[in-house]
Amino acid sequence: MKGRWRSLAATLASVPITLFGLVLVTFLIGRVMPIDPVLAIVGDRAPMDVVERTRLELGLDKPLPVQFAIYVNNLLHGDLGRSVMTSNTVWADIARFFPATLELATLAILMAMLIGVPLGVLAAVRQGTRTDQAIRVICLAGHSVPIFVLALVSLLLFYATLGWAPGPGRQSVAYEDMVTPVTGLLSIDSLIAGDYGAFRDAVAHMLQPAGVLAYFSMAYIARMTRAFMLDALHGEYVTTARAKGLSPLRVIWRHAFGNISVRLVTVIALTYAGLLEGAVVTETVFSWPGLGQYLTVSLLNADMNAVLGATLVVGLTYLVFNLLADALYRLMDPRVR
């Protein structure tokens, strides 16, 4: 019991250290980047006095350690600064862009999990058969076809040709600005507002980008599930269960799958965390105003407050999911308890 607490304390203690390291590295990368951050604010044509004044306002005349100390101090006071690209505080931007990504990533991981896990199990159970081969080909395509191709093909097929899905964006013109943001999750906010039409529109807009992301994630989850299951199905305890005359379904789902579920949780949690970083390409093709697009545009414009803020959110997300996976691992695996 004492060891368990110590381990938990060590894990929690690593959080601020990891975050500090993340901020430090991102800060340094931002400062050594060959793009003048002042350019993003004043543009290419501004006269020297405006350039110099802005440089002073940003504190870029100070030595790097001082700039970093100021940033960390502000950070500790909850101030992430202001984005020059959007003119908003970075907090306000994150509050706007992150829910869009969260909504997409959550739907995508649910779809990926619900399809990928059964497919992986099926492939393992029918190892070497045509079913297995077919599933492996599907997964290979998901992994090897560039996601922008998947996204564009999806748009071409479901939106432009079949007309089954709405086009890029989070909502149709008819619902633009009709829903008051509460959580930032358009589907939830439209339900809160009691606007079923807006809800339907929001979900319909999500299905396609989420489907593309889900396909990509599903391929990975299915492959991992298959590998874990193959390993488990060859275990002696499975042979024993079969020898005891248990039904095949019980052997597969209760004994084999039950045993791999611990490892699968880690895979799924980290895949979800990866999706929450924001999928830049998918967000670009589907004009989805998510964190990935925000981070990329900010980076290309040397909008360092935005980059640091968004990176911190991504880092925190990873850490939280890592901790969550760790906790679930401890909870589900009796050997770790």
Add this chain to the structure above:
Amino acid sequence: MLTRRATLAAAASVPFLSYDAFADTPKDVLVMGMQIDDAVSMDPGEAFEFTGGEVSNNCYQRLVRPDPENPAVLRGELAESWTVSDDGLTTTFKMRAGPKFASGAPVTAEDAAFSLQRAVKLNKAPAFIINQFGFTKDNVDQRIRATAPDTLAVTVSEKQSPSFLLYCLSANVGSAVEKAVVMSHAQGDDYGNGWLKTTSAGSGSWVLRNWKASESIMLEPNPNATKMPKLKRVLIRHVPDPSAQLLQLRQGDIDVARNLVADQIKAAKSDPNFKLSSAARSYILYVAMNQNNANLAKPQVRQAIKWAIDYNAIQDNITPSTYKIHQGFLPEGFPAALTDQPFKLDVAKAKALLAEAGLPNGFEITLDHASIQPTADIAQALQANLGAIGIKVTLLSGEGRQVITKTRARQHQLALLSWGSDYFDPHSNAETFNINTDNTDAARNRTLAWRSSWQDKDLSDRAAANVKETDQAKRIAEYEKMQRDHQSRSPFALMLQSIEIAVMRKNVMDFVIAPMSDRTVYTNVYKT
């Protein structure tokens, strides 16, 4: 086997498959797909990018404005008339009666004076356009003032060409904002800038209802506009991917696509459901040759490079509809712009010039360029063109701002760059392409000539003198002569001028891309 559960799941998905909301856009709403992530502010005292400029242009009025049909002619917008004092220092504007802000208040000379004073005091990026007349935060209240409710006097520090001042006042930074409204939102000494970044307080035909950075912009009619829009709303959606813009246009989700690339435009041209509007923009694509490099400093080498470029092939094959060949420093559409093309591919002549420079076997050089298209393809074409005369070019591809940062620090050798005019007067480009009075690293005026470490005292002095020429005909003639001298002496291989093309659905009427950048107005647009 079709289980009950599977049937239920399939049934549940039907509402989405039969989703019917993606009909055409409403008739009284114009929806545009556009890349709008360049916008950093909608305050006309600060906005200096394409998107912010176009939105401000629709939400604000200025004292004067170039005629949309013939930009070389200035027309009064808020000003009914103007006179210049005998000493040429003071221009007095008589304000037009009638224009009203969205609040219903009339636009007064006090509002116009405040707007210009505010721009000077804010001193944001575009402020230099009016600061070059000698205004500072300390003197602007005396030099720009309302002498009567309908009279505005602007006094410059030294005599300049009258058209120079007027063209500068016609820039976005010269927009009139409503003093009372803006100042009621002021915080500290920001003159309402924090508030006006995301909204509007103008007398144009439109009001900025909502701007979500990198997402959307919504405009609604100014109920008190002099000229009422025909539509109830304009919605500009950020669609970063041109392919997605084309798809949405085809499906009727957007009415106008603003950023299609050459291939897509070609396809759209042959589609009977679409029509196009295009106009030359004031953006010039050019190769800068840094004179810090000993080889590039030789006049014959600079000329050899200009004769080695296959302008026609680049324009035909890479930018058939989005750029046209242009070789003068004033873009077509500007007063005094030259449209003739003295340079064309002549490998023998280019080689001879290299030999004359003592470099018959060529030399090695780097070329910085932005990694986006069509710049990347043009850079490759340049590499092949220069390779044909023995100049071995190593391409250095980078993000756009990275390339600009490098050239601003004069660390490039060759660089493929573009330049958009800051305001609609020949001096805008004449200054930056010619004037360099201090070539040291500590120089205050870092023009394009400075960035290429190029000093030509004759052209530099002539550019500075010509802005003060009060005889417009003489001024124009001198700019034309300067451009020819510039072509033969400068380290700039001016290649192409950008063309802006909007592709729209057939039912969109009177959407016209205005000549010059960010001047497109939505007031007359309607849908059938």
